[in-house]
Amino acid sequence: MNPFGPRPPRAHASVDNLRTYLLAGAATAPHRPAVIQAAPGGGLETLTYGELAERTDACAETLGALGLDVGDRVLIESDTSADAIAALLACATLGLPFVPVTPQLPDERLRAIIDGAEPALHLQAEGGRRTGIPAPVGTGRIGPAGLTIERPPAPRGPRRRRTVTPVDTAYIIFTSGTTGRPKGVAMSHRGVVSFLRGVRTYSILTPDDRVAGTAPLQFDFALFDIGFALSHGAALIPVPHDRLSWPRRFLAFLRETGATRINAVPSLWRPVLRHEPGMLAELGRSETVRGVLFSGEAFPPDELRRLQELLPTAQFLNLYGPTEVMAISLTRLPNPLPPDAVRLSIGSAVPGAEMTLIAADGRIVDEPGPVGEIHLRSTSLFSGYWNDPETTRTTLVPDPLDPASGRLVLKTGDLASLGPDGDLYFHGRADSQVQIRGNRVELGEVEGRVAAFPGITGAVAAVLAHDDDEPRLHAFVTHSTRASAPDPKDVAAFVRTVLPAYMVPHHLHVVDTFPLTPNGKVDRAALGALLPPRP
Ligand SMILES: Nc1ncnc2c1ncn2[C@@H]1O[C@H](COS(=O)(=O)NC(=O)C[C@H](N)c2cccc(Br)c2)[C@@H](O)[C@H]1O
Numbered sequence: 001m002n003p004f005g006p007r008p009p010r011a012h013a014s015v016d017n018l019r020t021y022l023l024a025g026a027a028t029a030p031h032r033p034a035v036i037q038a039a040p041g042g043g044l045e046t047l048t049y050g051e052l053a054e055r056t057d058a059c060a061e062t063l064g065a066l067g068l069d070v071g072d073r074v075l076i077e078s079d080t081s082a083d084a085i086a087a088l089l090a091c092a093t094l095g096l097p098f099v100p101v102t103p104q105l106p107d108e109r110l111r112a113i114i115d116g117a118e119p120a121l122h123l124q125a126e127g128g129r130r131t132g133i134p135a136p137v138g139t140g141r142i143g144p145a146g147l148t149i150e151r152p153p154a155p156r157g158p159r160r161r162r163t164v165t166p167v168d169t170a171y172i173i174f175t176s177g178t179t180g181r182p183k184g185v186a187m188s189h190r191g192v193v194s195f196l197r198g199v200r201t202y203s204i205l206t207p208d209d210r211v212a213g214t215a216p217l218q219f220d221f222a223l224f225d226i227g228f229a230l231s232h233g234a235a236l237i238p239v240p241h242d243r244l245s246w247p248r249r250f251l252a253f254l255r256e257t258g259a260t261r262i263n264a265v266p267s268l269w270r271p272v273l274r275h276e277p278g279m280l281a282e283l284g285r286s287e288t289v290r291g292v293l294f295s296g297e298a299f300p301p302d303e304l305r306r307l308q309e310l311l312p313t314a315q316f317l318n319l320y321g322p323t324e325v326m327a328i329s330l331t332r333l334p335n336p337l338p339p340d341a342v343r344l345s346i347g348s349a350v351p352g353a354e355m356t357l358i359a360a361d362g363r364i365v366d367e368p369g370p371v372g373e374i375h376l377r378s379t380s381l382f383s384g385y386w387n388d389p390e391t392t393r394t395t396l397v398p399d400p401l402d403p404a405s406g407r408l409v410l411k412t413g414d415l416a417s418l419g420p421d422g423d424l425y426f427h428g429r430a431d432s433q434v435q436i437r438g439n440r441v442e443l444g445e446v447e448g449r450v451a452a453f454p455g456i457t458g459a460v461a462a463v464l465a466h467d468d469d470e471p472r473l474h475a476f477v478t479h480s481t482r483a484s485a486p487d488p489k490d491v492a493a494f495v496r497t498v499l500p501a502y503m504v505p506h507h508l509h510v511v512d513t514f515p516l517t518p519n520g521k522v523d524r525a526a527l528g529a530l531l532p533p534r535p
Contacts, residue, residue: 026053058146059090070095095164166190184386198350205232295319353378455483475505
């Protein structure tokens, strides 16, 4: 057949492609539920694998007629939904990298991502309210009937590509770069599929599972939730944004949809534990919730213990890894956690990948005790930061164990130590190791001790310079609604019994909640704003 024929290029069924891998279930069990979601008019609606495949092909048909080429980007602005999934799988079908963003994104941030990604097309949900997308970017909407194009993308010249290969970019996740300019993490089809295939070897889900996903679509945690559920032939339950802000409504939605697995960042559980422990205990007793998976940041052990007490039969999974490899390890944690555990295992890499600890002096750490920086070896390594080869070279470095090979590894900036069991134990980010009066302090250790104080339900430590003061160690704490606010002097004395004086917080601030990033992690950069004004 003429490879340059009218039909848009597609991936051969034999090669790694996100759409091919995730819709395999549509061929074997088309009637099984793929997505169970809140219906626009209230209640729930279910999309089967067969219906999801049909919607994907309808979207691919419309996209295919726009004359776009493999590699042209498509912005998908939406909450996680069946329509958004059909749209991103349609992009994967045609080799169009999708750039997921949430409707909550401020206009100027979206503009920065458009400047960076130079997408051919911006798609949003039917009810989406975004306006002002600048030409030459085309615009369109995603609905149950497929795509409607409002402004076609500007013509981009003759097609140059014949097919979609596994090394083509599946998606670009824009993270808030430290320099303020967003960094685009480009992931290939091979990268995503090989990580999901590695997770699949654990056979965690059955087709009867219903996975509640709570991450915004722009966070690769949401893309994992989609891949995790669909690659097991299970159903995904996207939890609507407005159901996440109230613990009662969140728990009611989990009960109403019959969720058996809950995927969420640790911080999402804090208000649930604080305000609705009883309702959560009731959900635990019903035994429908079989598993809790978390990722994005270390789950504070004491908070995790409280969650485990309320979900005593659930399996707890710790998923670790930077967006630059999607993730790298999935570890089952004991339920309950041993009482003396102060840090969590991040296990060992999924099949097909490897984590190596390299000490500050460049030597490999291969015995328990010393801390080293985690380096990742994997087919899931990202292709690079979009249009930024210099920054890419600082993260994808020659394999320190085999520099002559030309192979690259990912330098994570994360610290870990080896446990006696060969598992890795997370020690925080290298840049969250702070120096206090010349001593190296791991903030997680301070937080762990403060959080163990009776009545304190969460603790975040930070070194902050108050005005022109010298930088001091501050602790921000939440406390149980059933206990009065802790007395800072008592907390300091409690910490001093086990930690050296320089690790005792100089100031203790009681807060209702911790500031969070758009992806639901504790926003440490925002803590300074919580400091009381100078007297
Ligand atoms: N389980 C942990 N314990 C402790 N610290 C964690 C964990 N997971 C991350 N982190 C930290 O977050 C950093 C990375 O941040 S990120 O690039 O925004 N990506 C993320 O958080 C999300 C991550 N890619 C992810 C999450 C779920 C599914 C997939 Br598929 C991928 C890591 O380098 C770690 O510092």
